[in-house]
Amino acid sequence: MQPVKMLQLYPTTHLIGKNARAVFCSVLLGKGNSTIDIGSRIFLKAEGTKAEVISRAVAQDSSKIYARGHLIGEVPGVKAHLECRGLVLSPKAMIDAIPELEAKTENLEMSHEAAVGKIAEKEILYLMARGLSEKEATSAIIRGFLKVDLEGLPDKLMDEIRKIMEMELSG
Amino acid sequence: MIIREGEKVILFGPNGVGKSSLLAAILGFPGYIIKQGKIIFKGQELNGLTVDQRVKLGMGIAFQLPPAIRGIKLREMVSICKKGISAEETKTLSSNLNVERFLERDVNLGFSGGEAKRAEIMQILAQSPDFVMFDEPDSGVDLENIELIGKQIDTFLQSHTGLMITHQGYILRYVKATRACVLYGGQIICGGQPENVLRDIKEKGYAGCVSCQSHMAEQ
Numbered sequence: 001m002q003p004v005k006m007l008q009l010y011p012t013t014h015l016i017g018k019n020a021r022a023v024f025c026s027v028l029l030g031k032g033n034s035t036i037d038i039g040s041r042i043f044l045k046a047e048g049t050k051a052e053v054i055s056r057a058v059a060q061d062s063s064k065i066y067a068r069g070h071l072i073g074e075v076p077g078v079k080a081h082l083e084c085r086g087l088v089l090s091p092k093a094m095i096d097a098i099p100e101l102e103a104k105t106e107n108l109e110m111s112h113e114a115a116v117g118k119i120a121e122k123e124i125l126y127l128m129a130r131g132l133s134e135k136e137a138t139s140a141i142i143r144g145f146l147k148v149d150l151e152g153l154p155d156k157l158m159d160e161i162r163k164i165m166e167m168e169l170s171g
Numbered sequence: 172m173i174i175r176e177g178e179k180v181i182l183f184g185p186n187g188v189g190k191s192s193l194l195a196a197i198l199g200f201p202g203y204i205i206k207q208g209k210i211i212f213k214g215q216e217l218n219g220l221t222v223d224q225r226v227k228l229g230m231g232i233a234f235q236l237p238p239a240i241r242g243i244k245l246r247e248m249v250s251i252c253k254k255g256i257s258a259e260e261t262k263t264l265s266s267n268l269n270v271e272r273f274l275e276r277d278v279n280l281g282f283s284g285g286e287a288k289r290a291e292i293m294q295i296l297a298q299s300p301d302f303v304m305f306d307e308p309d310s311g312v313d314l315e316n317i318e319l320i321g322k323q324i325d326t327f328l329q330s331h332t333g334l335m336i337t338h339q340g341y342i343l344r345y346v347k348a349t350r351a352c353v354l355y356g357g358q359i360i361c362g363g364q365p366e367n368v369l370r371d372i373k374e375k376g377y378a379g380c381v382s383c384q385s386h387m388a389e390q
Contacts, residue, residue, distance in 0.1 A: 121201075123240050124199055125201075126238050127229070128221070128222040129226060130226070130231075131226045131227065131298070133221055134221070142242060145241060
């Protein structure tokens with residue numbers, strides 16, 4: 001696969017039906033000189049609505065990844081969560097996590113969790129103590145990191161995503 | 172410090188004296204520099220070898236505080252420890268250690284102290300290294316599970332060599348150790364029969380070991 005030059009994506013969902021639910025899941029692998037600017041925005045406008053934005057970003061080479069998420073709660077009682085995790089694997093790569101929570105009324109539950117960093121050395125050593133080389137340990141951790149439950153996707157598409165990821169990571 | 176094949180040695184010492192550091196140095200963790208002396212395993216000098224090279228020679232460790240790794244299940248860790256392990260063996264091991272319900276969970280993520288310890292022992296039993304270091308396998312573990320862990324470790328050590336750090340020593344009811352060492356002030360200052368050494372530490376404290384050293388002859 002050739003790295004893209006620039007990829008932008010910012011779908012917006014309006015939850016207007018009672019108990020409606022939206023989940024956005026992104027798995028991003030930045031390579032070469034790619035700039036990946038991806039986010040999603042969800043408006044929670046009806047009673048009992050729920051929203052979730054999940055992203056995993058891995059930045060290699062000199063790639064730049066912007067991981068955005070914007071949740072807007074407009075009625076009481078709604079629930080929204082934003083989760084953004086990133087691994088920066090090269091000194092020239094960059095990840096910018098931009099989570100936004102906007103609560104426009106009282107009595108709602110909105111949260112976000114963002115963590116960007118390098119692979120923890122302790123985790124690599126843990127796997128090395130079980131017999132993996134440093135390189136094997138690193139790729140096992142990256143594989144695990146990118147493994148998210150992509151709910152609702154057809155199995156065939158899921159398999160395809162896994163295959164591409166395996167290929168890219170082992171290459 | 173010499174550990175002969177088949178020995179099960181207990182390492183005592185106050186908090187912060189360097190017991191875990193000693194284990195980390197033996198296994199070659201980065202950040203631990205051997206300024207003096209040598210570490211020799213099976214006749215081979217280890218200085219300079221990486222952690223995984225030492226593990227391939229037949230060493231292993233059960234961590235005191237193992238890290239959680241997202242996306243790697245306990246089941247996968249076990250199959251890293253023993254390549255090609257059968258589903259049946261995994262099942263038996265996990266039921267022996269009472270961790271069956273953690274097999275499909277990310278390793279150590281949200282595990283309680285005792286659960287993480289049991290998962291550690293399970294991994295090390297699967298890995299089955301000739302020489303195993305146990306770093307406080309009993310701390311944070313309830314009494315029933317100390318018995319469970321202790322018996323499993325004891326059975327394993329009947330055919331392997333081990334070095335174990337423990338503070339309370341309750342686990343020694345189940346693990347038949349051959350010898351104990353006391354690390355204090357950067358040196359092994361005493362050693363002997365584990366029960367005797369532990370009794371004296373309880374009575375006189377570690378500082379008392381410095382002036383006493385009466386168990387040296389038991390070695």
